[in-house]
Amino acid sequence: MISIRDVHKSYGDFKVLSGCSTEVGKGEVIVVCGPSGSGKSTLIKCVNGLEPFERGEIVVDGISVGARGTNLPKLRARVGMVFQHFELFPHMTVIDNLTIAQEKVLRRRREEARKKALALLDRVGLREHADKHPGQLSGGQQQRVAIARSLALDPICMLFDEPTSALDPEMINEVLDVMVALARDGMTMIVVTHEMGFARNVAHRIVFMDQGRIVEDAPTAEFFASPRTDRARQFLSKILHH
Protein backbone atom coordinates (compact mmCIF):
# COMPACT_ATOMS: atom_id res chain seq x y z
CA MET A 1 0.00 0.00 0.00
CA ILE A 2 2.82 2.40 0.90
CA SER A 3 6.33 1.93 -0.33
CA ILE A 4 9.17 4.21 0.62
CA ARG A 5 12.27 3.73 -1.52
CA ASP A 6 15.65 5.32 -0.82
CA VAL A 7 14.27 8.68 0.35
CA HIS A 8 16.76 11.48 0.97
CA LYS A 9 16.08 14.94 2.36
CA SER A 10 18.22 17.70 3.78
CA TYR A 11 17.79 21.15 5.29
CA GLY A 12 20.84 22.93 3.87
CA ASP A 13 23.86 20.92 4.98
CA PHE A 14 21.91 18.91 7.52
CA LYS A 15 20.75 15.52 6.26
CA VAL A 16 17.38 14.77 7.83
CA LEU A 17 16.75 11.56 5.90
CA SER A 18 19.37 9.52 4.18
CA GLY A 19 18.27 6.54 2.16
CA CYS A 20 15.12 5.46 4.00
CA SER A 21 13.27 2.48 2.56
CA THR A 22 10.38 0.40 3.87
CA GLU A 23 7.13 -1.16 2.76
CA VAL A 24 3.76 -1.03 4.50
CA GLY A 25 1.15 -3.57 3.46
CA LYS A 26 -2.61 -3.16 3.58
CA GLY A 27 -3.89 -3.51 7.15
CA GLU A 28 -0.40 -3.35 8.62
CA VAL A 29 0.39 -1.25 11.67
CA ILE A 30 3.93 0.12 11.75
CA VAL A 31 5.40 1.95 14.73
CA VAL A 32 8.28 4.29 13.95
CA CYS A 33 10.46 5.06 16.95
CA GLY A 34 13.88 6.44 17.69
CA PRO A 35 15.58 9.33 19.48
CA SER A 36 14.32 12.86 18.84
CA GLY A 37 15.79 14.46 15.76
CA SER A 38 16.15 11.08 14.06
CA GLY A 39 13.80 12.06 11.22
CA LYS A 40 10.69 10.06 12.19
CA SER A 41 8.22 12.94 11.85
CA THR A 42 9.86 14.17 8.68
CA LEU A 43 9.58 10.69 7.15
CA ILE A 44 5.82 10.39 7.71
CA LYS A 45 5.26 13.97 6.53
CA CYS A 46 6.93 12.93 3.28
CA VAL A 47 4.35 10.16 2.88
CA ASN A 48 1.51 12.65 2.30
CA GLY A 49 3.72 15.25 0.66
CA LEU A 50 3.61 17.80 3.49
CA GLU A 51 7.42 17.73 3.35
CA PRO A 52 9.11 17.59 -0.04
CA PHE A 53 12.08 15.27 -0.47
CA GLU A 54 15.01 15.41 -2.87
CA ARG A 55 15.74 11.85 -3.89
CA GLY A 56 13.96 8.53 -3.91
CA GLU A 57 10.34 7.64 -4.33
CA ILE A 58 7.26 7.21 -2.16
CA VAL A 59 4.30 5.41 -3.69
CA VAL A 60 0.94 5.41 -1.92
CA ASP A 61 -1.72 3.12 -3.39
CA GLY A 62 -0.02 3.24 -6.79
CA ILE A 63 0.47 7.03 -6.82
CA SER A 64 3.94 8.53 -6.64
CA VAL A 65 3.95 11.32 -4.03
CA GLY A 66 6.99 13.21 -5.24
CA ALA A 67 6.26 12.97 -8.96
CA ARG A 68 5.58 16.13 -10.91
CA GLY A 69 1.90 16.42 -11.76
CA THR A 70 0.64 14.34 -8.84
CA ASN A 71 -2.59 15.83 -7.51
CA LEU A 72 -1.41 16.19 -3.92
CA PRO A 73 -4.71 17.50 -2.45
CA LYS A 74 -6.51 14.49 -3.92
CA LEU A 75 -3.91 12.10 -2.54
CA ARG A 76 -3.89 13.76 0.91
CA ALA A 77 -7.67 13.47 1.14
CA ARG A 78 -7.15 9.69 1.08
CA VAL A 79 -4.34 9.65 3.65
CA GLY A 80 -5.41 10.63 7.17
CA MET A 81 -2.98 12.45 9.42
CA VAL A 82 -3.05 13.13 13.15
CA PHE A 83 -0.70 15.75 14.59
CA GLN A 84 1.11 16.08 17.89
CA HIS A 85 -0.70 19.34 18.68
CA PHE A 86 -4.12 18.19 17.36
CA GLU A 87 -4.48 21.20 15.02
CA LEU A 88 -8.24 21.30 15.25
CA PHE A 89 -9.61 24.49 13.71
CA PRO A 90 -10.35 26.69 16.76
CA HIS A 91 -12.76 29.00 14.94
CA MET A 92 -15.18 26.17 14.15
CA THR A 93 -17.31 23.89 16.29
CA VAL A 94 -16.31 20.26 16.71
CA ILE A 95 -18.90 19.09 14.18
CA ASP A 96 -17.79 21.71 11.64
CA ASN A 97 -14.21 20.50 12.06
CA LEU A 98 -15.48 17.09 10.94
CA THR A 99 -17.68 18.28 8.07
CA ILE A 100 -15.63 21.03 6.42
CA ALA A 101 -13.30 18.80 4.42
CA GLN A 102 -16.10 16.36 3.60
CA GLU A 103 -18.04 19.24 2.04
CA LYS A 104 -15.24 21.33 0.53
CA VAL A 105 -12.89 18.54 -0.55
CA LEU A 106 -15.07 15.48 -1.17
CA ARG A 107 -18.13 17.59 -2.14
CA ARG A 108 -20.43 15.56 0.09
CA ARG A 109 -23.82 17.06 0.79
CA ARG A 110 -24.25 18.84 4.12
CA GLU A 111 -26.67 16.28 5.57
CA GLU A 112 -24.53 13.32 4.55
CA ALA A 113 -21.43 14.99 6.05
CA ARG A 114 -23.21 15.71 9.34
CA LYS A 115 -24.47 12.15 9.61
CA LYS A 116 -20.99 10.76 9.03
CA ALA A 117 -19.49 13.24 11.53
CA LEU A 118 -21.98 12.38 14.26
CA ALA A 119 -21.41 8.65 13.75
CA LEU A 120 -17.66 9.15 14.09
CA LEU A 121 -18.03 11.36 17.17
CA ASP A 122 -20.09 8.54 18.63
CA ARG A 123 -17.31 6.12 17.84
CA VAL A 124 -14.73 8.20 19.75
CA GLY A 125 -17.26 8.83 22.56
CA LEU A 126 -17.68 12.57 22.05
CA ARG A 127 -21.04 12.96 20.37
CA GLU A 128 -22.38 15.22 23.12
CA HIS A 129 -19.54 17.69 22.47
CA ALA A 130 -20.45 18.19 18.80
CA ASP A 131 -21.48 21.83 19.17
CA LYS A 132 -18.62 22.95 21.41
CA HIS A 133 -15.48 24.65 20.22
CA PRO A 134 -12.18 22.73 20.42
CA GLY A 135 -10.87 25.09 23.12
CA GLN A 136 -13.56 23.84 25.49
CA LEU A 137 -12.28 20.24 25.33
CA SER A 138 -9.38 18.55 27.14
CA GLY A 139 -6.28 17.58 25.18
CA GLY A 140 -7.30 13.93 25.05
CA GLN A 141 -10.76 14.83 23.78
CA GLN A 142 -9.29 17.17 21.17
CA GLN A 143 -7.00 14.44 19.87
CA ARG A 144 -9.94 12.02 19.62
CA VAL A 145 -11.84 14.65 17.63
CA ALA A 146 -8.77 15.05 15.40
CA ILE A 147 -8.74 11.31 14.73
CA ALA A 148 -12.45 11.40 13.92
CA ARG A 149 -11.86 14.37 11.60
CA SER A 150 -9.34 12.34 9.60
CA LEU A 151 -11.57 9.29 9.51
CA ALA A 152 -14.46 11.37 8.15
CA LEU A 153 -12.78 11.34 4.74
CA ASP A 154 -12.67 7.50 4.69
CA PRO A 155 -8.87 7.36 4.38
CA ILE A 156 -7.11 4.28 3.01
CA CYS A 157 -4.39 4.68 5.63
CA MET A 158 -3.58 6.84 8.65
CA LEU A 159 -0.40 8.61 9.71
CA PHE A 160 0.09 9.51 13.38
CA ASP A 161 2.78 12.02 14.31
CA GLU A 162 3.46 11.57 18.03
CA PRO A 163 -0.27 11.66 18.82
CA THR A 164 0.17 11.41 22.60
CA SER A 165 3.34 13.44 23.17
CA ALA A 166 1.52 16.67 23.98
CA LEU A 167 -0.98 15.04 26.36
CA ASP A 168 -1.12 14.90 30.14
CA PRO A 169 -0.37 11.33 31.26
CA GLU A 170 -3.93 10.62 32.39
CA MET A 171 -5.25 11.38 28.90
CA ILE A 172 -2.88 9.20 26.92
CA ASN A 173 -4.89 6.01 27.29
CA GLU A 174 -8.18 7.38 25.96
CA VAL A 175 -6.36 8.30 22.73
CA LEU A 176 -4.46 5.00 22.55
CA ASP A 177 -7.73 3.10 23.04
CA VAL A 178 -9.17 4.76 19.95
CA MET A 179 -6.01 3.91 17.99
CA VAL A 180 -6.02 0.29 19.16
CA ALA A 181 -9.65 -0.08 18.06
CA LEU A 182 -8.76 1.40 14.70
CA ALA A 183 -5.87 -1.04 14.28
CA ARG A 184 -8.11 -3.97 15.23
CA ASP A 185 -10.55 -2.85 12.53
CA GLY A 186 -7.79 -3.36 9.98
CA MET A 187 -6.73 0.23 9.29
CA THR A 188 -3.30 0.62 7.70
CA MET A 189 -1.34 2.80 10.11
CA ILE A 190 2.10 4.38 10.45
CA VAL A 191 2.51 5.64 14.00
CA VAL A 192 5.42 7.73 15.25
CA THR A 193 5.37 7.24 19.01
CA HIS A 194 7.35 6.52 22.15
CA GLU A 195 4.48 4.49 23.61
CA MET A 196 6.22 1.11 23.69
CA GLY A 197 3.21 -0.58 25.30
CA PHE A 198 1.10 0.37 22.28
CA ALA A 199 3.88 -0.76 19.95
CA ARG A 200 4.19 -4.14 21.63
CA ASN A 201 0.45 -4.80 21.64
CA VAL A 202 -0.63 -3.49 18.28
CA ALA A 203 2.24 -3.01 15.86
CA HIS A 204 3.10 -5.66 13.30
CA ARG A 205 6.52 -4.17 12.70
CA ILE A 206 8.81 -1.65 14.35
CA VAL A 207 10.90 0.75 12.31
CA PHE A 208 13.75 2.18 14.39
CA MET A 209 15.40 5.34 13.11
CA ASP A 210 18.59 7.10 14.10
CA GLN A 211 20.25 10.12 12.46
CA GLY A 212 18.01 10.05 9.41
CA ARG A 213 18.47 6.34 8.69
CA ILE A 214 16.24 3.36 9.22
CA VAL A 215 18.63 1.24 11.25
CA GLU A 216 16.18 -1.50 12.13
CA ASP A 217 12.96 -2.73 10.53
CA ALA A 218 11.76 -5.89 12.26
CA PRO A 219 8.61 -7.74 13.36
CA THR A 220 7.53 -6.41 16.76
CA ALA A 221 8.34 -9.48 18.87
CA GLU A 222 11.75 -9.81 17.31
CA PHE A 223 12.55 -6.11 17.79
CA PHE A 224 11.77 -6.18 21.51
CA ALA A 225 13.33 -9.59 22.20
CA SER A 226 16.56 -9.20 20.32
CA PRO A 227 17.30 -5.86 18.71
CA ARG A 228 20.03 -6.34 16.12
CA THR A 229 21.85 -3.04 16.56
CA ASP A 230 23.56 -1.53 19.59
CA ARG A 231 21.77 1.75 18.95
CA ALA A 232 18.33 0.14 19.22
CA ARG A 233 19.39 -1.84 22.30
CA GLN A 234 20.56 1.38 23.99
CA PHE A 235 17.35 3.17 23.05
CA LEU A 236 15.16 0.36 24.39
CA SER A 237 17.07 0.08 27.64
CA LYS A 238 16.70 3.84 28.16
CA ILE A 239 12.98 3.98 27.60
CA LEU A 240 11.93 0.66 29.09
CA HIS A 241 13.89 0.74 32.34
CA HIS A 242 11.67 3.12 34.26
Next chain:
Amino acid sequence: MYEFDWSSIPGALPFLWQGMKLSLAITAVAVAAGMVWGTVLAVLRLSPVAPLSFFAASYVSLFRSVPLVMVLLWFFLIVPQLLRDLLHLSHAADFRVASAMVAFALFEAAYYSEIMRAGIQSVSKGQRSAALALGMTPLQAMLLVVLPQAFRNMLPLLLTQAIILFQDTSLVYVSTLAEFFGAAYLVGNRDGRLVELLLFASAVYFVLCSAASGLVRVLRGRVAV
Protein backbone atom coordinates in the same frame (compact mmCIF):
# COMPACT_ATOMS: atom_id res chain seq x y z
CA MET B 1 -12.07 88.88 24.50
CA TYR B 2 -13.56 86.69 21.74
CA GLU B 3 -17.33 86.39 22.01
CA PHE B 4 -18.60 82.92 21.11
CA ASP B 5 -21.71 82.89 18.96
CA TRP B 6 -23.15 79.42 18.30
CA SER B 7 -26.29 80.64 16.57
CA SER B 8 -25.28 79.58 13.08
CA ILE B 9 -25.01 75.89 14.08
CA PRO B 10 -28.70 74.88 14.50
CA GLY B 11 -29.63 76.12 11.05
CA ALA B 12 -26.63 74.39 9.50
CA LEU B 13 -27.39 70.96 11.04
CA PRO B 14 -29.13 69.48 7.96
CA PHE B 15 -26.17 70.50 5.79
CA LEU B 16 -23.70 69.14 8.36
CA TRP B 17 -25.67 65.88 8.52
CA GLN B 18 -25.37 65.57 4.74
CA GLY B 19 -21.63 66.00 5.22
CA MET B 20 -21.55 63.36 7.96
CA LYS B 21 -23.38 60.90 5.70
CA LEU B 22 -20.75 61.46 3.02
CA SER B 23 -17.92 60.98 5.55
CA LEU B 24 -19.48 57.73 6.74
CA ALA B 25 -20.04 56.52 3.18
CA ILE B 26 -16.41 57.19 2.23
CA THR B 27 -15.26 55.45 5.42
CA ALA B 28 -17.47 52.41 4.85
CA VAL B 29 -16.42 51.91 1.23
CA ALA B 30 -12.75 52.52 2.00
CA VAL B 31 -12.76 50.15 4.98
CA ALA B 32 -14.47 47.36 3.03
CA ALA B 33 -12.43 47.73 -0.15
CA GLY B 34 -9.22 48.48 1.77
CA MET B 35 -9.57 45.33 3.90
CA VAL B 36 -10.21 43.12 0.87
CA TRP B 37 -7.36 44.59 -1.20
CA GLY B 38 -5.14 44.72 1.91
CA THR B 39 -5.77 41.03 2.58
CA VAL B 40 -4.91 40.18 -1.03
CA LEU B 41 -1.70 42.23 -0.67
CA ALA B 42 -0.82 40.44 2.57
CA VAL B 43 -1.27 37.04 0.93
CA LEU B 44 0.85 38.15 -2.06
CA ARG B 45 3.49 39.55 0.29
CA LEU B 46 3.81 36.17 2.03
CA SER B 47 3.73 34.23 -1.24
CA PRO B 48 6.82 32.21 -2.15
CA VAL B 49 6.59 33.61 -5.69
CA ALA B 50 9.20 36.40 -5.66
CA PRO B 51 7.62 38.83 -8.19
CA LEU B 52 4.25 38.77 -6.34
CA SER B 53 5.89 39.33 -2.99
CA PHE B 54 8.05 42.12 -4.46
CA PHE B 55 5.00 43.83 -5.98
CA ALA B 56 3.11 43.77 -2.66
CA ALA B 57 6.13 44.98 -0.69
CA SER B 58 6.71 47.86 -3.13
CA TYR B 59 3.06 48.84 -3.07
CA VAL B 60 2.94 48.94 0.72
CA SER B 61 6.17 50.85 0.99
CA LEU B 62 5.08 53.39 -1.66
CA PHE B 63 1.77 54.21 0.01
CA ARG B 64 3.27 54.26 3.49
CA SER B 65 5.94 56.73 2.40
CA VAL B 66 3.61 59.32 0.85
CA PRO B 67 1.37 61.65 2.89
CA LEU B 68 -2.30 60.81 2.52
CA VAL B 69 -3.15 64.34 1.44
CA MET B 70 -0.81 63.97 -1.56
CA VAL B 71 -2.50 60.72 -2.60
CA LEU B 72 -5.86 62.47 -2.37
CA LEU B 73 -4.64 65.36 -4.50
CA TRP B 74 -3.32 63.03 -7.20
CA PHE B 75 -6.68 61.39 -7.34
CA PHE B 76 -8.63 64.66 -7.39
CA LEU B 77 -6.40 66.34 -9.96
CA ILE B 78 -5.23 63.54 -12.22
CA VAL B 79 -7.67 60.64 -12.12
CA PRO B 80 -10.87 62.54 -13.02
CA GLN B 81 -9.01 64.10 -15.97
CA LEU B 82 -7.84 60.68 -17.11
CA LEU B 83 -11.29 59.18 -16.77
CA ARG B 84 -12.89 62.02 -18.71
CA ASP B 85 -10.38 61.68 -21.50
CA LEU B 86 -10.62 57.91 -21.59
CA LEU B 87 -14.41 57.73 -21.44
CA HIS B 88 -15.04 60.95 -23.42
CA LEU B 89 -17.27 62.35 -20.71
CA SER B 90 -18.28 65.96 -20.38
CA HIS B 91 -16.23 68.22 -18.13
CA ALA B 92 -19.21 68.58 -15.87
CA ALA B 93 -19.00 64.95 -14.72
CA ASP B 94 -18.04 64.93 -11.05
CA PHE B 95 -15.83 62.08 -9.92
CA ARG B 96 -14.80 63.58 -6.61
CA VAL B 97 -16.71 61.17 -4.35
CA ALA B 98 -15.60 58.13 -6.32
CA SER B 99 -12.03 59.49 -6.46
CA ALA B 100 -12.01 59.96 -2.70
CA MET B 101 -13.29 56.43 -2.11
CA VAL B 102 -10.74 54.87 -4.45
CA ALA B 103 -7.89 56.95 -3.03
CA PHE B 104 -8.72 56.03 0.57
CA ALA B 105 -9.21 52.35 -0.31
CA LEU B 106 -5.85 52.13 -2.10
CA PHE B 107 -4.05 54.07 0.64
CA GLU B 108 -5.60 52.24 3.58
CA ALA B 109 -5.04 48.86 1.90
CA ALA B 110 -1.32 49.38 2.54
CA TYR B 111 -1.99 49.66 6.28
CA TYR B 112 -4.55 46.86 6.33
CA SER B 113 -2.12 44.59 4.52
CA GLU B 114 0.46 45.05 7.27
CA ILE B 115 -2.16 44.21 9.90
CA MET B 116 -3.35 41.15 7.97
CA ARG B 117 0.23 40.01 7.37
CA ALA B 118 0.82 40.01 11.13
CA GLY B 119 -2.53 38.24 11.51
CA ILE B 120 -1.64 35.48 9.04
CA GLN B 121 1.68 35.00 10.77
CA SER B 122 -0.09 34.74 14.13
CA VAL B 123 -1.81 31.53 12.96
CA SER B 124 0.41 28.51 13.66
CA LYS B 125 1.95 26.68 10.69
CA GLY B 126 0.36 23.48 11.95
CA GLN B 127 -3.09 24.84 11.08
CA ARG B 128 -2.13 25.12 7.43
CA SER B 129 -0.53 21.66 7.52
CA ALA B 130 -3.71 20.20 9.00
CA ALA B 131 -5.84 21.85 6.32
CA LEU B 132 -3.56 20.55 3.56
CA ALA B 133 -3.48 17.09 5.14
CA LEU B 134 -7.29 17.01 4.82
CA GLY B 135 -6.93 17.47 1.08
CA MET B 136 -7.60 21.20 0.90
CA THR B 137 -5.82 23.15 -1.80
CA PRO B 138 -3.45 25.91 -0.61
CA LEU B 139 -6.14 28.47 -1.55
CA GLN B 140 -8.82 26.64 0.44
CA ALA B 141 -6.45 26.33 3.42
CA MET B 142 -5.89 30.09 3.28
CA LEU B 143 -9.55 31.06 2.83
CA LEU B 144 -11.21 28.53 5.15
CA VAL B 145 -8.64 28.04 7.90
CA VAL B 146 -5.90 30.69 8.05
CA LEU B 147 -7.68 33.94 7.11
CA PRO B 148 -10.71 33.55 9.40
CA GLN B 149 -8.35 33.08 12.36
CA ALA B 150 -6.05 35.90 11.21
CA PHE B 151 -9.06 38.18 10.86
CA ARG B 152 -10.38 37.27 14.30
CA ASN B 153 -6.98 37.77 15.95
CA MET B 154 -6.59 41.18 14.31
CA LEU B 155 -10.18 42.43 14.64
CA PRO B 156 -9.42 45.09 17.31
CA LEU B 157 -6.54 46.47 15.23
CA LEU B 158 -8.62 46.45 12.05
CA LEU B 159 -11.39 48.40 13.77
CA THR B 160 -8.95 50.87 15.31
CA GLN B 161 -7.58 51.46 11.82
CA ALA B 162 -11.17 52.09 10.63
CA ILE B 163 -11.55 54.79 13.29
CA ILE B 164 -8.32 56.44 12.12
CA LEU B 165 -9.65 56.26 8.57
CA PHE B 166 -12.87 57.99 9.61
CA GLN B 167 -10.84 60.87 11.04
CA ASP B 168 -8.67 60.96 7.93
CA THR B 169 -11.73 61.49 5.71
CA SER B 170 -11.60 65.12 6.92
CA LEU B 171 -8.70 65.55 4.49
CA VAL B 172 -11.21 65.32 1.65
CA TYR B 173 -11.85 69.03 2.29
CA VAL B 174 -8.87 69.77 -0.01
CA SER B 175 -11.21 68.86 -2.88
CA THR B 176 -13.88 71.28 -1.56
CA LEU B 177 -16.13 68.24 -1.33
CA ALA B 178 -18.54 68.90 1.54
CA GLU B 179 -17.99 65.90 3.79
CA PHE B 180 -18.51 66.60 7.50
CA PHE B 181 -15.37 68.62 8.14
CA GLY B 182 -15.63 70.41 4.79
CA ALA B 183 -19.29 71.25 5.48
CA ALA B 184 -18.41 72.69 8.89
CA TYR B 185 -15.61 74.72 7.31
CA LEU B 186 -17.93 76.09 4.61
CA VAL B 187 -20.59 77.14 7.11
CA GLY B 188 -18.01 78.71 9.39
CA ASN B 189 -16.50 80.67 6.55
CA ARG B 190 -19.88 81.82 5.25
CA ASP B 191 -21.05 83.09 8.66
CA GLY B 192 -17.65 84.31 9.88
CA ARG B 193 -17.91 81.77 12.74
CA LEU B 194 -15.03 79.41 11.81
CA VAL B 195 -13.86 78.94 15.43
CA GLU B 196 -17.28 77.80 16.65
CA LEU B 197 -17.88 75.49 13.71
CA LEU B 198 -14.45 73.88 13.97
CA LEU B 199 -14.86 73.41 17.73
CA PHE B 200 -18.25 71.83 17.10
CA ALA B 201 -16.83 69.54 14.40
CA SER B 202 -13.97 68.52 16.72
CA ALA B 203 -16.44 67.70 19.48
CA VAL B 204 -18.45 65.51 17.11
CA TYR B 205 -15.31 63.66 15.94
CA PHE B 206 -14.21 63.25 19.56
CA VAL B 207 -17.53 61.82 20.75
CA LEU B 208 -17.91 59.41 17.81
CA CYS B 209 -14.32 58.18 17.81
CA SER B 210 -13.96 57.78 21.56
CA ALA B 211 -17.26 55.89 21.70
CA ALA B 212 -16.08 53.62 18.87
CA SER B 213 -12.73 53.08 20.62
CA GLY B 214 -14.62 52.14 23.76
CA LEU B 215 -16.58 49.54 21.81
CA VAL B 216 -13.34 48.13 20.39
CA ARG B 217 -11.96 47.81 23.92
CA VAL B 218 -15.04 45.87 25.03
CA LEU B 219 -14.69 43.65 21.97
CA ARG B 220 -10.98 43.09 22.62
CA GLY B 221 -11.90 41.84 26.09
CA ARG B 222 -14.44 39.42 24.62
CA VAL B 223 -12.16 38.10 21.89
CA ALA B 224 -9.31 37.57 24.34
CA VAL B 225 -11.39 35.08 26.36
